[in-house]
Amino acid sequence: MMPPKPASRADKVSFWRYLRLFRRDILSAQPAKLYRAWMAEFRTPFFRSYLVNQPELVRLVLKERPGDFPKSDRIGEGLRPLLGNSVFLSNGETWKRQRRIIDPAFEGGRLRDTFPAMQDAARAAVARLKPGETEIEAVTSHAAADVIFRTLFSIPIDHEIAAQVFDRFRAYQRSQPILNLAAFVPLPTWVPRLHRRATRQAAREIRALIAALVAAREAEIRESRAPDDLATKIMTMPDPETGQCFSREEMVDQVAIFFLAGHETSASALAWSLYLLALYPAWQERVAQEAAGMGEGFAAINALRLSRDVFREALRLYPPVPMMVREASCPHEMRGRDVPTGAQIVLSPWHLHRHERLWDNPDGFDPARWHGENGRQCHREAFIPFSAGARVCPGAGFAMMEGPLILSMLVREFRFEVIGEDQPVPVAHLTVRAQDGIRLKLKRR
Template identity: 75%
Template structure:
């Protein structure tokens, strides 16, 4: 089965045309040759960008020399009103300090501790879905609701129905489609000295979200001081000290981190889950296999997750075909020489999971939906060298393990109870907003299984 992907632009267009295409959708703004190129160069009057697909170069950038290729400041501009100085945007010593405090909360033992909260969110999602059973629905808002519920239950021990959680979710839903994951300044000639302007709505919504997160954070701090705080992720992060300095996150810092936890843990998971459900809807044989596994292997405990192999492989394949974060941008801190090309200091290094995961010279049948590929030699090799749904190296997403429990669990729980079918004439077209979503939604018919 070959699922949809956006059309590619012609190889040669003017900078003005590229800017127009980019503003509309960064995925369809790219030429088809990027699915087979090891490296591509884009020049503007102010700087150069290099898209890198070659595994050896990716390894050097992400794993061997990450300090020489920090995150580009250009991509932070569009997300700064909401995320402040969160771990997603910082570099250098500030980032290393944040990771030393955050990483312990997402270790295997902690995931075991929050599994019951994930499970409760999955069962609540199945219960809510029964009310829409038999109808044709856009599954993207439903997936967002499910993923947000997981985040609030595991982070703050409150369900999505909690007043503050519900308000954050509604505001974020308004915010997410107005902001691309990559700012236009990452690719086109916008001088660094030029001020960046955000719409009044964007700034106001970001302020409201951060105010609500501040309420949750301050309340949790009070409960920690009183000794009545639940043992969830927020408590773990807020009580963990930097092993090098002994310092903890201050209130403002914690608001920044909660904002990115919500974005990364809700928006990206929702994107992957919605596409996974669509892929199963157009692949009924695989859907039946996942449903049978779910009915025979109930995930009642954390250790049971190891038995959901088919759900895991389907979710992994959805992350390959529709990586939630389609492109990442680093900056060359010093002059480089890549593939006999001079890469000047300050150049933008674009890492594109969207193109890498469909690269014609790396993957067998790269555009096909084939969860069995992960059990082949090609799949295992590509997983090591050409698979970046959570980035890689030291900057790999700290919630990667969390996502690989949450996604298969939600998928298995839903397929246990429901059958999903595509809606004729409503084939989704992937576009990039904050994450890879469908231009007009992902419409499915949901019916209960007997």
């Protein structure tokens, strides 16, 4: 049985029908030919868009000329109510300043400090599970949110404010599509952005709760009693060029994206990892055997090679962020086509990771692929779950430690099995999730 994949659109459609399909689910709205195309042009009445899959073009946009291709504000239109001007949405000097402050907190040595909190969250996730049928996305969302709060603010998910943020975010996640109307139709700044009322309300509530956590931490820092966690590191880190730290509002923006990127994306990848192991029980038993010999200290991470391969394969098949959009700040030529200033450049991990001209067995589940010649080459040239280049996700190392650790600890204690023959249907909300969730049967080992 092949892992589930949404059906692609085979016919040509009008712009307005495409817009309706896109808002419902960006994955199934795309034509099947994108799994073989090196580049595709999409014209609307308002702008041109180019999806690029050729590794040389992806490298040009993300690594060689990132200054020519800043983040597109069209994506920011949909996410700004929650994320403000966070590092995920900003550009230019603002983005550079934010990264100068944030990056030191996620360096390798600092990540080691987060491991005990991460392990505690994984233990708590195991303790919450019971044998029987379970909706696994809810399990991984809870676990990933617990990791974020423990590592960022040294509080568990059952802390009053943490629990409220988690609850509000679940409402936000299902009500907010990746793009809203402003992504397709240029709107003057004075025109309302047409965000759904539930989306706006959830964003306001989440930001107010985060602001309370930030204010409390500011007081703890002033009184020299703040724990040495990620929040303290970031809030006390001055910009090496200006000497200024983040303001409270700026810190709220950053915490919002840490929660979105660190919780939502990890939850998605973990849920699909567990489903894939349930679908392929022979691989699951190998992961369980590896996990049985796992130690307790930080060095245990280095021993989780198979779990890491499985998690990486889930990131390939179900990249949490399926599409990224950049904007050409000057004219370019790509594959003989003139790409004008203002054109939208779409990088699609979803299509790149399953590209039929790049990957062997592109739609199949094969964790061993990463040790073969094709897998190693594609890992370098066609695998971008965390983006790449200057704008690579600062939490990529964090995620690649968290995912295999939680996966191993869950599989060590429980056997996961599929229920019936129906497969979950991948759709894109804020991240790639299953349309109706992922139900698995758990048995204690």
